[in-house]
Amino acid sequence: MMYDVTKTLKLGVAAALAAGVAATDAQTAPAGTIGGISNIEQITSIVDAALPPILAGDNSAIATQLLNAPIAPPLSETFSPRTALHAVLGHEEDESAPDCRHRTHEGDKDDDDHCKGGTGSSDGSGAYRHLSENLALGNIRYLSRPAFNPNFVAADLKPVTISDADALSRSVSLLSKGFGLSPTEFPLPPASIVGTKPTGFVSSLIVRGNSSGGDAAVAPTVIQKLVHIRRGVLVNLPADTSGHMQTYVPAPGEAKVLMDAKGIVGVMIENWRELRSNPSANPKLAKSRDMLVNEIAQDLLSNGGSRIAHLSAHITYGSDCRDAGFCYLVPAVQVYVAPATGTLNSDQLQQIIAGKIGTAGFVREYALINPDPALLPTR
Amino acid sequence: MGMKRRNVVLAFKAAALLSAVALSRNALALYVEEFAIGNWSNATCDMNTGDDRGDWPGMADAWYNQMGAFGHYQAGRWVDGYMTKQHECDPAYNSNCLDYWSAGGYGYDWADAAIAAYHGSAVGTNYWAGLQRYPFYADGDCWVRAGNSNQTYFGDQWLKFFHASSCFSADEDTVGNIRVAMSKPNAPLLSHQWDGFHGIMWINSGFDGNYQNVASDGHFIPISYAWVDNLYKKGQFDCAWYDPFNWFGTCLDECPMAYAIGASGDDALNRLLNERYDFVMISPSNNNWYAWLYYAGCHPEGKDPM
Numbered sequence: 001m002m003y004d005v006t007k008t009l010k011l012g013v014a015a016a017l018a019a020g021v022a023a024t025d026a027q028t029a030p031a032g033t034i035g036g037i038s039n040i041e042q043i044t045s046i047v048d049a050a051l052p053p054i055l056a057g058d059n060s061a062i063a064t065q066l067l068n069a070p071i072a073p074p075l076s077e078t079f080s081p082r083t084a085l086h087a088v089l090g091h092e093e094d095e096s097a098p099d100c101r102h103r104t105h106e107g108d109k110d111d112d113d114h115c116k117g118g119t120g121s122s123d124g125s126g127a128y129r130h131l132s133e134n135l136a137l138g139n140i141r142y143l144s145r146p147a148f149n150p151n152f153v154a155a156d157l158k159p160v161t162i163s164d165a166d167a168l169s170r171s172v173s174l175l176s177k178g179f180g181l182s183p184t185e186f187p188l189p190p191a192s193i194v195g196t197k198p199t200g201f202v203s204s205l206i207v208r209g210n211s212s213g214g215d216a217a218v219a220p221t222v223i224q225k226l227v228h229i230r231r232g233v234l235v236n237l238p239a240d241t242s243g244h245m246q247t248y249v250p251a252p253g254e255a256k257v258l259m260d261a262k263g264i265v266g267v268m269i270e271n272w273r274e275l276r277s278n279p280s281a282n283p284k285l286a287k288s289r290d291m292l293v294n295e296i297a298q299d300l301l302s303n304g305g306s307r308i309a310h311l312s313a314h315i316t317y318g319s320d321c322r323d324a325g326f327c328y329l330v331p332a333v334q335v336y337v338a339p340a341t342g343t344l345n346s347d348q349l350q351q352i353i354a355g356k357i358g359t360a361g362f363v364r365e366y367a368l369i370n371p372d373p374a375l376l377p378t379r
Numbered sequence: 380m381g382m383k384r385r386n387v388v389l390a391f392k393a394a395a396l397l398s399a400v401a402l403s404r405n406a407l408a409l410y411v412e413e414f415a416i417g418n419w420s421n422a423t424c425d426m427n428t429g430d431d432r433g434d435w436p437g438m439a440d441a442w443y444n445q446m447g448a449f450g451h452y453q454a455g456r457w458v459d460g461y462m463t464k465q466h467e468c469d470p471a472y473n474s475n476c477l478d479y480w481s482a483g484g485y486g487y488d489w490a491d492a493a494i495a496a497y498h499g500s501a502v503g504t505n506y507w508a509g510l511q512r513y514p515f516y517a518d519g520d521c522w523v524r525a526g527n528s529n530q531t532y533f534g535d536q537w538l539k540f541f542h543a544s545s546c547f548s549a550d551e552d553t554v555g556n557i558r559v560a561m562s563k564p565n566a567p568l569l570s571h572q573w574d575g576f577h578g579i580m581w582i583n584s585g586f587d588g589n590y591q592n593v594a595s596d597g598h599f600i601p602i603s604y605a606w607v608d609n610l611y612k613k614g615q616f617d618c619a620w621y622d623p624f625n626w627f628g629t630c631l632d633e634c635p636m637a638y639a640i641g642a643s644g645d646d647a648l649n650r651l652l653n654e655r656y657d658f659v660m661i662s663p664s665n666n667n668w669y670a671w672l673y674y675a676g677c678h679p680e681g682k683d684p685m
Contacts, residue, residue, distance in 0.1 A: 032681065037429045052620040122599055123657055130599070143599045148658070152649045189626040196626040203613055203677075207652065209644040209670035212558065218644040218670065223652075224604075226674070228613055232624060244621035258608065266600070266608070270588060304420075304431030310680070312616075314623045334623075336616055338680045339430070340579060349547070352500040353508055356521055358419065358430025359498050359546040361616065361680060363583035 032344035034357060035309030043306060044297040048289075050311045051333065053240040055289045062237060063283035063369050066249065066317070066331035069235045072182030074274030074326070075135045079180035081116035085131055087178025088142055088264050113139055136325040138253055138273035140179060144265050157207065157221045158261035164199035164225070171227035171257035179269060181255060187232030187248035202227050224265070227257040231272060233329075237315060250334070251275060251317040252327065273321065278328035285370040286331075296335055296366055307358060310341035318365045331368040337361060409656060410454040410537065411446040412490035414466060415439040415544075416497040418459050422512035424521035430498065434584040438544060439496040441587040445594035446492065449656070455484015462512040467495075467523040469532040471563060475517040479536045488536035492656065494590075495523075499545035502528070506556055507548045507575065526556035532563035534570025539659060540602055541573050542593070548575030549636035551685050554671060558640045562666040569640065569663045571654060574606040577634040578679025581616060597656045603637035603672045604652075610635040611674050634677035634685060640666040 038046065054062065118130030129144035149156065162170075168188075176183045189196035203226045209218030232248030239245035252273060258266035287295070296313075300306055316334040319327035338361040340352070352359060415436035419425040436458045447453045457466065467487045468476035480486035487493050498510040506526020514521045525531040533541055543549065549557060561570035589609045596605035612633040614625025622629045639654070641647030641663050647670035654660055678684035 037427055050620070125658065128599060141596075143596060145600050148653055149649075152652075153645045154648055157648070187624045189624075200614055200625050200628065203611070204675040205607065205672065206675045207648065207670060207672050209647050209668055210555065211644070212555075212667050212669070214555070216644065218648060220675075222675070226608065226611070228611075230615070230624065240621075244619070246621045246623065248624060250623050256608065268592070268608070270592070302428075304428055304433060306429035307427065308429075310617055312618055312620065314618060314620045316623065336581075336618075338579060338617060340681050341617070342681075343683050344681045346503045349501045349503070353502065353522060356425040356510060357498075357500075358425065358427070358432070358510070359500060359579055359681070360432055360435070361579055361581045362432060362434070363581060363585070363616075 030342040032340065032342040032348050033309045034340045034344070034348055034351065035307045035338075038306050038308055040297060040301050043300050043308065044293055046308055046311050047296045047300070047313075047335075048293045050313045050335075051289060051292060052246070052313065052315055054238050055292065055315075055333070057288045057290070059286035059288065059368065060283045062315070063286035063331055065235055065237065066315070066329075066368070067277050067281055067283055069233045069249070069277075069329075070184070071233065071275050071277065071329070072185050075138065075140070075180055075272060076274065076325075078182070079133070079135060079140065081131060081133065084140070084142070084179050085117050087174055088131075088267065113141060136273075138269070138271045140267065140269040140272075142264075142267040154209070154218045157223060160204070160222050160225050160259065160261050162225060162259065164202040167202050167225045167227055167259060168199060170259075171229070174257060174264065174267070175229070175255050175269075179255075179267065181269065181272065185231050185233065185251070185253075186229050188229075201229055223260060225259050228254065230254045233317065246315060249315055249317055251329065252319045273319070274326040275319070275329050276326050278320065278330070280372060280375050281328075281331075281369055282372045283369065285372060286368055287370060292333060292366060292368070296333070299364070299366070300337065305337050305362065305364075307339040308337055310338040312336045315368070316365065318367065332365045333368055334363065334365050336363050407659070409446070409451045409491035409659075410484070410489065411443060411451045412455040412457070412484045412487065412493040413439045413443040414457045414462065414487065414493065414495045414497075416459055416462055416510075416512055419498075419510070419512055424512055424514060425510060432582045435496045435544070435582050437584055437587050438582065438590045439494045441591040442494050442542065442594045445591045446656070449594065449598055451492070451656070454490055457484075459512065464511055464515045464520060464523040464530070465517075468515070468530045469535070469563060471532055472530040473517045478531075478533070486536075487541070488533055488538045491537050492540040492542075493538060494542040494544060496544040499543070499547045501547040501550050501553055502526075504552045504556070506553055506560070507543065507545065507550065509543070509545050509548070525560040526553055527559040531560040532566070534561055534662070535563035535566035535568055539571040540654075540656070541570065542606065543573070543575035544580065544590070546576060546579045546681065549573060549577060549638055549671075550682065551577050551636070552682075554638070554669070557638050558666040558669045561640050567662070569666060571650060571660065571663065572602060572637065572639045574603070574635065574637045576610075576679070577636050577673065577677065577685050578682035580633050580679070581612070594656075599655070601651070601653055601655055603639070603654075606637045607635045607672055607674065611677070613674070613677070617680060631680050632677045634674065634679045637672040638669060639671075640669050642667055644668050644670065
């Protein structure tokens with residue numbers, strides 16, 4: 001089943017763009033700010049300002065939407081190693097005696113990936129490639145490397161010339177037709193929505209070099225394109241009063257396709273596990289906005305999150321994974337806290353050192369729905 | 380154990396120095412070490428609970444444990460505790476520095492490959508500095524200081540591959556000086572590769588798998604690719620609430636960088652684009668050149684785009 005994203009987006013995003021409030025340009029970074037240590041009142045205020053405005057006193061309708069979202073078939077039903085190898089190589093892998101080790105330690109644990117084909121020896125200087133999978137964990141990995149060239153010179157670097165649009169198109173086709181991922185879980189913006197950046201999913205890997213004196217250099221060369229698609233579930237959450245709406249909700253799983261001048265050199269599908277809606281989740285137990293604000297603020301205060309320069313939040317899916325090899329989707333709010341924001345200048349970086357200030361940002365998730373008391377364990 | 384290793388591998392290193400070929404895993408399992416901090420507030424350098432990051436050691440553990448799973452010797456796991464720069468600084472800076480120290484894998488330079496995980500900043504265009512839990516008794520400083528600080532010299536003992544899970548640890552502004560900490564003056568052996576981040580990086584237990592994959596993939600493809608491909612996160616941070624997939628460009632990135640030195644541009648590139656945990660080249664002869672790998676336009680918190 002395909003979903004008409006364009007139709008469902010038309011109202012929300014078009015309204016947002018018309019209102020001139022659609023986007024800030026992340027490339028024009030503001031001046032830097034270092035966060036101070038906040039007290040509970042300040043944290044509460046920051047969290048309240050950052051939570052999606054569509055979260056209100058009663059969030060049962062949103063919880064219902066999240067719990068009833070369509071979920072694509074699992075990789076255990078759609079992935080075929082032969083098809084994947086054919087998609088990557090143009091033929092089915094039939095070389096003999098592949099070195100199929102993906103782990104070198106003894107034994108074969110549940111969290112090991114299982115090699116499904118490859119050529120060459122993983123050790124040494126020769127060319128090598130392999131395809132491995134652990135579908136219970138949602139992992140599929142195709143890695144390859146050329147043979148080592150001891151006479152390599154910079155002029156041997158082969159720039160990648162494929163356009164971002166073509167790289168995206170080819171990767172979407174490869175992941176869906178070759179590796180069994182459902183394109184309904186690719187949160188790509190429809191081209192009809194003005195102002196979106198579908199090629200924002202494509203990046204260029206650059207290598208360059210310099211002499212220590214700065215008098216000579218190896219010019220920057222794009223040696224790989226990366227197409228990175230994080231998994232999303234189409235939910236079409238309601239728009240806020242400005243017309244902003246979150247259409248796809250992030251879910252566990254990401255897929256990467258790497259290509260060089262000769263073609264596909266890597267496919268990394270991680271944590272793309274079988275997802276199910278939790279039948280015991282009760283949308284009537286959705287937390288109110290106030291409950292969420294208080295829970296998040298208390299956690300940030302108590303667990304190392306009180307230095308805040310920037311806090312953002314959006315609705316997401318967490319996961320509750322079971323030994324049986326699937327995960328229940330857990331509607332949640334994902335919070336990002338940066339202790340410093342904007343472009344820090346030398347004085348500010350020195351201020352961090354003088355003040356012995358922490359800099360790393362962090363990400364946390366908070367469940368949107370309370371557990372049903374009737375289902376909690378009893379003694 | 381440490382001295383036994385030294386005797387065996389000294390012979391190995393002598394042979395390697397005479398050879399221009401790279402070495403395979405069959406020849407040598409690496410010594411690996413981890414230095415991670417999740418809690419600062421119970422120590423003295425930074426007592427603000429707001430700076431604690433309990434999930435950080437788990438990210439470093441993921442790399443360290445996976446390296447062990449691949450047969451490398453886990454020489455030392457140092458988490459929180461009495462962490463000071465003594466583990467990291469070179470005796471050329473202060474005679475009390477113990478980066479070479481073998482006991483329990485105490486010194487960074489005792490490892491062949493090591494990961495560090497703690498807060499970082501940058502001193503102008505000079506160097507990355509990493510926040511420890513306690514000041515070093517010899518200089519009272521809470522920060523390890525790399526680049527051209529003259530405090531850090533990796534590789535004159537063993538450390539070939541250094542991974543810094545730390546903000547500004549491979550900042551574009553400091554790229555010209557990372558090489559200085561990889562080559563101790565007059566030492567015959569140099570470090571090979573330094574991997575870190577431009578700008579601010581991010582902590583989440585959900586990222587453990589990325590670090591595990593750096594360790595796994597670095598046996599099959601070059602470590603540099605394994606680092607940047609697994610840790611690059613585009614358009615994922617500080618997004619507007621309605622824009623979690625960065626359709627409208629409201630989000631920022633996490634920006635890993637991989638960096639190697641060499642005697643020429645070709646040499647530095649060849650090392651950067653080929654060395655694996657099981658395909659280790661002989662020491663660079665000098666650090667006259669450096670090469671680095673990054674994603675174009677990557678824009679983290681704290682810095683301008685690369």
